[in-house]
Amino acid sequence: MTPTPRITRFTAVWTFIGLVLLTLNLRAAITGVPPLLGEIQDKFGLTGVEVSVLTTLPELCLGIFSALAPVLARRIGTEAAITVALVVITVGLLLRAVPAQVALFTGTALAGAGMATGNVLVPAVIKRVFAHRVGTLTGLSMMLLSVGGAAGAGLAVPLDHMGGWRLALALWAVPSVIAALVWGPLALRGRKRQPERPAAPASVSTSPAQAQAPADTRAEAHAAKGSLLRSPLAWSVMVFMGMTSLMFYTLTAWLPEMMHDHGFAPATAGMMNSVIIIIGIPLGFLVPVVAARLRDQRPLVLGVVALMAIGLGGLLLAPGAGWVWVAIFGVATGSAFPIALTLLNLRSPDAAITARLSGMAQSGGYLLAASGPLTFGVLHSATGGWEVSIWLLLLLVVPELVCGLLAARPGFVRLSSKGPGGRVEHLTEPAEVPTRSAEADRSR
The missing domain is CATH 1.20.1250.20 (MFS general substrate transporter like domains)
Structure with a gap:
């Protein structure tokens, strides 16, 4: 280290x-x-x-x-x-x-x-x-x-x-x-x-007095006054994190009851949540290591979202094969959130902006995720079955995939601020600028 x-x-x-x-x-x-x-x-x-x-x-x-x-x-x-x-x-x-x-x-x-x-x-x-x-x-x-x-x-x-x-x-x-x-x-x-903290990006204009100030202080000042709300990449990271969390919390909240309704014993149905968490333990370590070594994380996003769709489809078509879908959910949820967390660093040029992006993504993401278990349960109570609720999760796989692919593209988030005359000034590199993780550089 x-x-x-x-x-x-x-x-x-x-x-x-x-x-x-x-x-x-x-x-x-x-x-x-x-x-x-x-x-x-x-x-x-x-x-x-x-x-x-x-x-x-x-x-x-x-x-x-x-x-x-x-x-x-x-x-x-x-x-x-x-x-x-x-x-x-x-x-x-x-x-x-x-x-x-x-x-x-x-x-x-x-x-x-x-x-x-x-x-x-x-x-x-x-x-x-x-x-x-x-x-x-x-x-x-x-x-x-x-x-x-x-x-x-x-x-x-x-x-x-x-x-x-x-x-x-x-x-x-x-x-x-x-x-x-x-x-x-x-x-x-x-x-x-x-x-x-690292120096401010070269794209930020500084006065002679500012140039004499510590670079760390300038970077922190820029991070304090800039906004991520105009960055499509930041919004994509937030929605992807929110959707991955929504899937996990909704499944762990309702999967035991679903499996019990499909003939599994209560103890067995309850054990399925533990299996999902246990599968995610090694993946939580391995997936970020792999993601940080890749220049482009889109193949990983595509893989885990596809697994989620397969698992949800399996619950609809063959709920009796519950353990198969539990294993797939374990891999999908155990990989998706680590990818989202790793993207907070890979899409940020420095620690100050990482904290800003992490705050935005986790705040909006968890608020989005909190609606999942409640909505899923309301639909179940209203329909008397699980099919409509599962179809809702399948529908939400679409924004998860789209935002995940956008968030996984190489680049940095744009931290922007309104300058004189209301002109928007970008304080960090645009999202389109390619970047490579430090860990990937060290591996070469």
Whole structure:
């Protein structure tokens, strides 16, 4: 692992440890709740609507607070923002264990807000500290996200049997505290140094005074004032990430019930979700490594979207072959989101813009994804069957494919701002400019 210039090897290693601990804490708070929903509903006397709100709340928070993460990082520093996020996750997890409805929902919202901030800033840290290992570190992060999610789901019931639902919910505050203690020193160090970001692109005009200022400061200023909303590439990345997340959350929310209705035992149907997550663990590591070595990621996008369409078609035509479609869904969802996360780095020229693109893509993407399980369930209730709901997912494969192919083309997003007279000025390279990942260059 070779640190980028101006970053010591000790700092790189410490940051690597922090990334490992951070990513392990970004899913367990979500996946640990569904296995305990029955008991939580009984303890708190929740209605069906309140249960739906509780299960949707984390995704809504991921969408809402992801947009605020880059702003927080610019104000207090990336490391400090991550430390704050981990503290918020810890408080939220502990609050959820308080036997009161308001504490349960407030704690869930706080945990979701902290996870949203961590999600957004992981790619930015990788871009800045490990620029020559984007694929490897993104893959490791994805794998650890899956491991944390699987651990949260798999240990929920054993922990409940050991010490009750409160222990099962609150115990995950321990690893988040440890992670916060690791990121704390990095936050203090970050306040003592200037931002470590590359120089502004040559296309940006600078005055003599600006030329004498640190290049890092100019790049950060441009990232702060520019907008990604005029970049078609940024919108394509956002929609692709949103569609991949929508497919995953919708399938994991409803697949057990679908399979049970088609004759599978409840335990077997429930196990299918675990299999999908387990299949995604090695793919979460391998796919970003492969994607970062390719100049053009469109073949990968085409492959995973085709697998999703095959799996959904199989559910319609031969639902009895459930395990076949589960295996296909595992490969499709286990590959699609890692590709989307890797594109955040590959489509950004520097860490500051990576944070901006990550915030936009994850905010809009998770808000889009949050609508999936609810709409799928409403259609099922209205029609009394699963066919219309599955056809909806098949229809959504089309924008996933189109936006995925656009997002996977070589190039950088365009960060633009209105200049004098309302003229739009591009502060970064246009999307049409070819680019090659640093990791691909090193492999040659």
